[in-house]
Amino acid sequence: MRKLPRLLALATRMLADRIEAEDVAQETFLRIWREAPHWQFGQARFDAWLYRVALNLCYDRLRQRREKHMAEPPDQVDPGPAPDHALDQEADRQRIAAALGSLPERQREAVVLQYYQELSNIEAAEVMSVSVEALESLLARARRNLRAYLKGDA
């Protein structure tokens, strides 16, 4: 299983900034190096830990943004390929990124883990250290807010 694409996708969707997401991915792997010698297979939920490390790094950066009063989202969400025939697709991508970015952070985290990372409800709840019921509440509010944002944005 390749973890880097998933970590990068997680961070990109949490931060809506590709460069920062790449920094988070690199830092996550540095943390793995530091921690790996202490891991005992089968005794810890490494996947959950890995997600938590990446998410905490994302939260650090989001906090720094707030402290610097950088409320405006970056212009460029993800410098993905955007050939002429894909301009509509790119516009949709940016629109969804903006909608995700408009969510409260815990709601965004819930959607990213459950929808985009395709974790089960139990896995996502474990990563977020909440009950499944609390996760469902976050997801319901997140999807309601996303729908409202996208309707208003259309």
Add this chain to the structure above:
Amino acid sequence: MTPQRFRELTEFYGAEPQRWPVAEREGALAYMRDHAADAETVLTEALALDDMLSGYTITPPSAELRELIVASAPKAGRSNWATWLRWESAGLAGLGLAGALAGALVISAVMPVDRYGDEDDGGYAVTAFDEFSFPSEQ
């Protein structure tokens, strides 16, 4: 499966059954069969949002990023990549990680699978992280 719970499932998890909790999936699918018209109404709204969300794709990591991460690995770890594979295939991974193998562990996670073989055929495609998979949903 009650109509209320079916609606909740779509409000929490969307319209795709594979995203629903395993324990409730079969009941929800049965509900869809038995109450097709009601289910369709509920699913349509959830599906519209799912479709929009699915448009937010992420460009895969560049070769440069992979190289940066690999280059920052401890040297001992990098040189022990082959050693790690031997340990892993011998089932010794369950004993824990030696510090010198930490770098190899990371490399196994960042390298493209096709560099070592097809993911489905086991062998080199297996990474250390596979040992840490979540347990099956209850």
